[in-house]
Amino acid sequence: MRPGFSPRGGRGGFGDRGGRGRGGFGDRGGRGGFRGGRGGGFRSPGGDGGFRGGRGTPRGGRGGGGRGRGGRGGFRGGSKVTVEPHRHEGVFICRGKEDALVTKNLVVGESVYGEKRINVEEGETKIEYRAWNPFRSKLAAAILGGVDQIHIKPGARVMYLGAASGTTVSHVSDIVGPEGLVYAVEFSHRSGRDLLNVAKKRTNIIPIIEDARHPHKYRMLVGMVDVIFADVAQPDQTRIVAINAHNFLKNGGHFVISIKANCIDSTAAPEAVFAAEVKKMTQENMKPQEQLTLEPYERDHAVVVGIYRPPPKQKK
């Protein structure tokens, strides 16, 4: 068995909150308690209701379920919240009556997909944070699920395959900050239009409207990257990530792949599908390091984090 590879299902909490059991957000089922609210220090741009349906009910599939719920963490007006950094760099937790995962807004004053923004004054400076909805974003779900490492940190260069309309891409862009780069690849024209609009505002996003299956078509635009994040939902997604990695991922770079069992093989059991995908990855010189299911935010989804071409262990 590979020691470093520990499948975890729905692990709650964060490493440094051992005492609190299921982690900083109280009960994940209780996240349905995010209620809408207005006023005070929190600007709620037309948002309503909290993370609706967050009562621990697993969502079937990504499309209708997750997207339907507005990514609006509601905060009651007037209540004081504190924002503290998360274990992962660049990610924060907003604590108040309800807790939310937030990222620091790169473009202050703008909401990308109607999410709640939280303004916090730290002494002199005002910092704005945007709430990150785990029902709409697989990465947020993975973070809340307790993934060990996302490898996306400030200053990193990230290649994002399957960028869609740019909702999660915007959060990744927030995390990597102005020093980092996000190459967002999306094939669909309609989503590409929205992605382009997001990229207009954020200069660290490079939009690529191309098929990720042919990385040689956009080789002119991309340099070497540190992390590949893939959320493409295609049956041959491992191959897609592999050829992109061969082209653009540095040695020792990491990959974070979101696998939808239904999409790969709807007849097989999800665990079998995940295992098969992991096997395919190892054949392509991609070493998986951790696997995590996205319960309760998504049903039959898993996230696999691994390293590409790991540097040879120096035997001393």
Add this chain to the structure above:
Amino acid sequence: MLVLFETAAGYAIFKVLNERKLQEVDSLWKEFESPEKANKIVKLKHFEKFQDTTEALAAATALVEGKIGKRLKKVLKKVVAKEAHEELAISDAKLGGVIKDKLSLNCVHSPAVAELMRGIRTQLDGLITGLPPREFAAMSLGLAHSLSRYKLKFSPDKVDTMIVQAISLLDDLDKELNNYIMRCREWYGWHFPELGKIISDNLAYCKSVQRVGDRVNVASTDLSDILPEEVEAEVKTAAEISMGTEVSEEDICNILHLCQQVIEISEYRTQLYDYLKNRMMAIAPNLTILVGELVGARLIAHAGSLLNLAKHPASTVQILGAEKALFRALKSKKDTPKYGLIYHASLVGQTTPKNKGKISRMLASKTALAIRYDALGEDTNAEIGAEHRAKLEARLRHLEERGIRRISGTGKALARTDKYQYKSEVKTFDPSGDSTLPPVSKKRRFEEVEQEEEGEEVTVAMKVKKIKKEPAVEEATAEDVETETPKKKKKKEKHKTPEEEVEEEEAAIIVKVKKEKRAPEEAETVAEAEEEQPKKKKKKDKKQAMTEEAEEEPELPVQVSPSRKARIGSDVAMLYTLCHLALSASFKLSSHCKDLCNCPLGRLPPNEGCPAGPCACWVLTDGLAVPLGSLISEGRL
């Protein structure tokens, strides 16, 4: 070996200094761990910078399509001039093939090359000196944006989504408008119903209502600009003698709001239609000229986009919109439809029905050409459309004149007219219209009828039961009838008097139905017995059978459906009809019926007033009509 490396800032040609290292593919990455090491392996030979973003965009699009751009060609030619013998390492195998064809440069693409590219990419800023990394990033970003925008904006002004949305909105508006207008009419009709009948035009109605408001104001309002003179006069007179109810101010207020909405929506609809016409002319002028704006817009909307429509062959364009009919015809191997949405084009509309199919086909082929020209052509002018239309109209005229000048064939073959044939239409009198009886469908043969009589009308039996009393005669005849072959039966029928026939059939049916009524086994035995001994029916058996049957007969519905009657026979049917009438006439049979039924009392057996009691059978015993029931009770049967 040379390496061609494309960047956002320009093309870079590297020379591999140490080709031996390329052999060890797996350890090649070590060579690119640092800029210095990298510089030992490859050296920048030439860097062709893009002058501006337009050039970069052109180069990038060429790259995406796998073609050689002008710039690349220039660069490569320079290289060829210097070192023709060298191989060129490239990232895209397809591009390599093209380069080899055009410039006869040997191109290489292998895993080693891929590793090399990776290495170069890692150390790009180290290898390409003379360009600050910020510029690289900026160019990369700019190029990505322009490339994406180019991809998304496939044709800049030809946004056919506008057309699709506009035509859908037009249809929606029409539907809604119709709803609102109907509602308005109904609502106001409470107050002034005559107005709805007088003014048929919807918009005029709403305008009048809005102008007038309450009915009492009609006389004082001037409607001359909305309605013609006579209509206005009619309205005024109708208002005086209207039978509508009074309504309050608030009600009128709401109705007026609705009318206002209707008028606004109508105006918007006309506006939208103009907008649609303009857009169609701008986006697809040739299509518009050929089929008209509305049909063209519907075609585009049906296909989804102009580009999609351009991909359809002409035959599909011809029947776009008639898919249901098409697949139905294909499934059942019938004729497929000749026209779909194209039917509403003016060219098709103005032809005779015979030629509509031909014209629709011709129009569809020209339309397909026009659509392709609009969707994919560089410069759009409306010449093609006008040309095609002229040609089509000329051909149409030819068709209508029925080839006085034949389109094909020699000049010697003149137009032939059809041979004159007199089709005499002699009408004869159809006697079937005389009879008031339900029609007898002679579809079934008598054998089948006989066989079916087993499972036949309980209703028949019921009726017959009510008719009542079968004397022994009937029984005898019944057995005869029953066991006879169909032919014989017919013969017998012919020979016998109508009465007897009727009796037979009636009895037969009764018996048969009764047979069905009882237990299956009994029925079978009886049937068998009857069949075995065609002529030697023992009365007793029969009687027994009949009694048993009679006892078990449950209540039956009165109705006899016409089809069933047909099966029985028209005579019997007549009997039943008459009996039914008689039934309704308080159980008294007509004299005709009495003769048929042989009922001594001339009455159907009600439970009271008739010595027959509940039993419906009468038996001729010793010359007397005795109720069967009494016979049974006495033990004589």
